[in-house]
Amino acid sequence: MEEYPSKLLGKAIDQLNTLPGVGKRTALRLALFLLRQSKAEVTDFGEAIIKLRTDINYCKQCYNISDEEICGICSNPKRIDEQICVVEDIRDVMAIENTAQFRGKYHVLGGIISPMDGIGPSDLRIEELIQRLERDSVEEVILALSTTMEGDTTNYYLYKQLKDKNVKVSTLAQGIASGDELEFADELTLGRSIINRIPYESTFAK
Amino acid sequence: MEEYPSKLLGKAIDQLNTLPGVGKRTALRLALFLLRQSKAEVTDFGEAIIKLRTDINYCKQCYNISDEEICGICSNPKRIDEQICVVEDIRDVMAIENTAQFRGKYHVLGGIISPMDGIGPSDLRIEELIQRLERDSVEEVILALSTTMEGDTTNYYLYKQLKDKNVKVSTLAQGIASGDELEFADELTLGRSIINRIPYESTFAK
Structure with missing residues (x-):
């Protein structure tokens, strides 16, 4: 456990450290970066994150993130039900x-x-x-x-x-990804791509 | 430029994206992680970051980050001036x-x-x-x-x-790092370590 010269800094580092993929060392680097930004910038940063969690809505139909009751995809008349x-x-x-x-x-x-x-x-x-x-x-x-x-x-x-x-x-569909070389495909994927093979004509004009 | 289904989400991603080493994709991953946390946790997170920037002090003597006017090192009577x-x-x-x-x-x-x-x-x-x-x-x-x-x-x-x-x-002092194998040291470092060689006795009891 490292000791920080400031409780404020220690608390900010502990919080940043909760993010996935952010260790103590990266958290310190991010905290020092934030300290170099203006007060207004860092306040905007913190408020955007708090608002994201407290004000977010989910589409009542599909549960995608949305600012409206019903999201843009669900309310689009061109999309089929x-x-x-x-x-x-x-x-x-x-x-x-x-x-x-x-x-x-x-x-x-x-x-x-x-x-x-x-x-x-x-x-x-x-x-x-x-x-x-x-x-x-x-x-x-x-x-x-x-x-x-x-x-x-x-x-x-x-x-x-x-x-x-x-x-x-x-x-x-599972199978070989576009641009893959066959010899490097894993056995499971290659096997499934043989079992689920498709008519060659169906690959035209895609 | 990706389009997000929510302005709140887009704004949070833009803010996370300003952090060093955080691209758009990582920013989205972090935003989704924060959405899975409780409102109280995310509010604590945002406030810790805002407070870090707005309330931080620097030691008036050495300019290290400190919660006090004079930091713990500068005010320690055991440290020499x-x-x-x-x-x-x-x-x-x-x-x-x-x-x-x-x-x-x-x-x-x-x-x-x-x-x-x-x-x-x-x-x-x-x-x-x-x-x-x-x-x-x-x-x-x-x-x-x-x-x-x-x-x-x-x-x-x-x-x-x-x-x-x-x-x-x-x-x-610049020189070979502890535990380094000589053959892999770069020329500049190795050269300086020869020029600035030290009496062998000075390496005892360290």
Whole structure:
């Protein structure tokens, strides 16, 4: 435990140290950086962070972060109601939006099932997804979670919840990434890409 | 430029993005982490940072960060006035204090001369150092700056300012680091360590 010459500095370092990926040494570097900024700049910085947490809203339909009651995607008349893409958090929404390949809407779970981190199904917005299916004219649920053990577990749990709901349940294609050299692909991915091979014609004009 | 679904989120990300070493992607990760914490925790976080900048004090003698008018080192009667160690910032004070090899006091410049960053001698607490020499019974000034081009420039500038002041000006020994293998030492360091070789007896009982 290092000793700091100031309690104010020690407290700020302890707080910065709570951020993921920020150790004591980086926290000290960040604190010294902040001390070199103007009082107005640092006050803006701190207030933007406090406001983020205290004033943030979530879309009442898809639970994505939003300043409005209903987010821009859910309220967009060009987006179709028939497809719902289930994702872990806002980063995945942004990643899929960047592809411009999805015209449906999202459902943000707010995490994935992870017994190690103490996150179970009841901590996620699964009940809200099922209510949405019963309310709206949803035809297909696309499970777009990470291909990790936790993602697979969550996918399977969701599949069991959804299979009697009269919706098609699909998941993202797994296979060789664009630009990858075959010899460096891992066995599992390569094996799945053979099992789930697609008609060559379907790759045209994409 | 990514588009965020919330202005509050966008503003918090822009602010986190100003921190050194934090890109847009990391800023988003940090913002999502903060959203998962309680309101009380995030408020404490933001307030600790604002208070750091608005309430911080610097020791009136050595300009180290301090909650008191005079810092714990300057007010410690066991520390001698005859030696002043000149450093760039508080991290260097902490590093030297950790060695427990220095009984004198410090003078924190608050930076080093760096024309690239627009930092000149007048931005540093050099005038205050000279006033200290004229006021106190200082016998030796130890220049303990980084051995970079900026550090060397600052050392030389300080040397010119101090050489008529009737104090001994010394600087940290440069040489092979403890535990280093000789064959991997760079030429400049190895060359200096030969030129500045020391009596073997002086390495006993250290």
